[in-house]
Amino acid sequence: MLTELSIKNFAIIDELSIHFQSGLTVLTGETGAGKSIIIDALGLLVGGRGSVEFVRHGEKKAELEGLFIIEDNLHPIYQKTKDFGIDIMDDHMLVLHRTISHTGKSICRINGKLTTLAILKEIGQTILDIHSQHETQSLLDKDKHIELLDYFHESNHPQFKKDYKKLYKQWKELKSKYDANNKNEQELAQRIDLLEFQLNEIQNAELEPNEDEVLTDERNELHHFESIHQNMNDAYNALHGEQKGLDWLSHASNNLEEAGDHNKEIQNMHQQFVDHYFMIEELSYQIRQHLDQMDYEPGRLEIIESRLHEIDQLKRKYGQSVEEIMTYSAKIEEELEEIKHRDHHLSNLQETLKEIGNDLLIEAKELHKIRLRAAKELEKAVLSELKDLYLEKTIFQVDVTYSKSEAGFSFEGVKVLPKNNGINQVQFLISTNPGEPVKELDKIASGGEMSRIMLALKNIFSKHQRITSVIFDEVDTGVSGRVAQSMAEKIYNISSGSQVLCITHLPQVASIADTHLRIEKQIQNDRTSTLIHELSFNERIDEIGKMITGAELTEASRTHAKELIEMNHKEK
Structure with missing residues (x-):
């Protein structure tokens, strides 16, 4: 359901925040107070066509934001948002936001993520439906x-x-494949030339899996060869030799061994120390071995740079990595095979399609x-x-x-x-x-x-x-009497399964509502703005009484209004 609507600098509304309840909410007020403007705002919020005319005079932009709570995890909105890469968190909240600038530009967001107007419309129409006298x-x-x-x-x-959709998906995929292979000879010849050129270019490169990553690591090592060699040599020298690291560790081992002759706890400490000593000694041999194998080849860096440049050129055409390029190569090789043997392939496809x-x-x-x-x-x-x-x-x-x-x-x-x-x-x-x-x-x-x-x-x-939310904008126009009461009951029935917001001039509809909001227009500092007020029980009686008379409130109309509310309350 729509929980909250925020409107800023939209038409005659400077700033307005409306909290909505579940069930049936009616909006009433004098003509021109801004009731339909609120519906217009909702229409734009769910992807309706915008216009600079909606931006309040003198302002740079109009902003609309709606908070929806969709607690039904099976609601189609969850799949739709997932398809578009939009997350609905565990709190079931969906926030739609739209900004319309005075230049006509429109910015749309769903749960904070920038999106297109088309996506906003597709998402919006899944959760909100607006019905008016002129728009159905x-x-x-x-x-x-x-x-x-x-x-x-x-x-x-x-x-x-289910069965039809499963078969249709298979048929559609096969038909697309068949149509792609059933082109004219000139198109096929051009396609073969292109694919063979691409395949030869990739195959002549003789790529190896992860080659770009391996070469990049090697290039990085060669660029820093001197620093690596110096640090490795210093590390080895710090460990080996008289009064160096291993020599001092050996002294410490001897001291612990002698102390352990009289203390079992120190014996355990000595054993742990010896284990670590041998590990460090083994690492020092590995450092020495790595130093002996290090050999700087001046020409090797040039070879690597040339090879990486060649791979980068292929990446620009065929994929972001060597793996993607090799995958693309296999794909076009398969396509070439199908085209060259297309008569047999088409015959099989046609039979399967049939x-x-x-x-x-x-x-x-x-x-x-x-x-x-x-x-x-x-x-x-x-x-x-x-x-x-x-x-x-x-x-x-x-x-x-x-x-x-x-x-x-x-x-x-x-x-x-x-x-x-x-x-x-x-x-x-x-x-x-x-x-x-x-x-x-x-x-x-x-x-x-x-x-x-x-x-x-x-x-x-x-x-x-x-x-989740149904909007009725003066759908009761042109009816009265017993028809009006029946329409009120129908509208209320809809609110049992969906939240309903209804702009109405009928007392029968207003009296059956769960929540009654009055829209008012005020003029302050020579500017017109819209206010909204939730009515109490007595205020509802007065408002519906005025709707009954169409003019001044009378005691008779108040009595009638109260009877209408109480009667509909019993019906509910």
């Missing part, structure tokens, strides 16, 4: 309808696409049957929701067809091209007036009808999309 996002996007239908079915059958393709289409057909059954269930669920919202004469259809493609497979009389989610195309169609044909959702004319339809769909899909 995925519910109106027909390309998203297949996902919504699958979400609806997956709640009870989470593995229903076999997997047939299996894939069988799975796709099964998916099609499952979606047809799920579509009927979804239609019933939506019509039930619409009936509660007094749209009982509405016709809602989930149209499941094959996604046709001239470049695809022949399948049941049509050409289809398998995709990651199957071979289907899904679209939601609706008719709100008897006798009228069903149309696409975005062709609905009435704002009131659109609000109810979107709310019905949202009430169903919020359970399946696993969106």
Whole structure:
């Protein structure tokens, strides 16, 4: 859920920090107070299109930051952030940050890591969904309808696409390989020339594993040969000779031995001393041996520098290390082999592709049957929701067809091209007036009808999309009376599975909320700013009373407001 939102220098907001609770939170206030500006801020925070117009007049930048807590470790956000290399710590916190400068530049961060606007949008839309009278996002996007239908079915059958996806991945990889090998002769000839040149260049270098590291170490030693030799020689001389290190250690050993004749503890100390003495003596012989083997060859350094330069030239083309270069060499050698024997190779690939393709289409057909059954269930669920919202004469259809493609497979009389989610195309169609044909959702004319339809769909899909926070911006426009009360109950139902923030002008919606925030506008020092205040029980009564009358607060409207709150409290 969204726990905290910080806004700075955004539109008429100078600085504002809002703490949000779980459940249903309503935001009310006079027109122009800044309610929709807060929703605009949330929209930009999750990747919406920015504009310099959002930067408060006279300021250099607007800053937005939102703290989300996602305690469900199975939530899709965890996999998405992992894919993008973003860490969500054990505290389940996800912080989105966006800065928009007065020049139009936008800087995005997720948990402190700089990221692109596209990634911010993909992450943001996984945890927050904004629905307004004019913006319905995925519910109106027909390309998203297949996902919504699958979400609806997956709640009870989470593995229903597993076999298809596994086969599709195999088929896609083989097809890419087949297409790469099935190029025209000129392209292949050019590719062979390039690969043979690269392979010859690498093979002629006769690289050895870790050769660059070994040569670098040797070069470093030669650069410091004099210092190494001098220090090694001094170390040896400090140990060997009369009145030198080993001589003094020998004296100490004799003294301990004599003292140990009369003390067992000293005998043990002497034995330990002798062991260490022999170790130091052995090390001194190794130092002498290393000194004898040290030989400075003036020409060797030049040879090493030349060889390392040659390796560096190869690194610039083929890899960051000798191992990467050798791996690349093996890869292009394999590719050359495939190209030179491509007829046989293509024949085998084509046969395998055909076999997997047939299996894939069988799975796709099964998916099609499952979606047809799920579509009927979804239609019933939506019509039930619409009936509660007094749209009982509405016709809602989930149209499941094959996604046709001239470049695809022949399948049941049509050409289809398998995709990651199957071979289907899904679209939601609706008719709100008897006798009228069903149309696409975005062709609905009435704002009131659109609000109810979107709310019905949202009430169903919020359970399946696993969106942590749902935002409603005046979705209750154009409704009143019993419809308003039903919409209030639907909105509250959604808040049982997702946090809901709702801007509303309906007393029915405001009275059913768990938390009520009032947005106010104030003018100070000739500048307009926005304030936010969480209402107490009595303040809620007054606020809802004003919403009922639309003007001055009366005792009758206060009584009505209190009754509404208490009635909805009992319903909850």
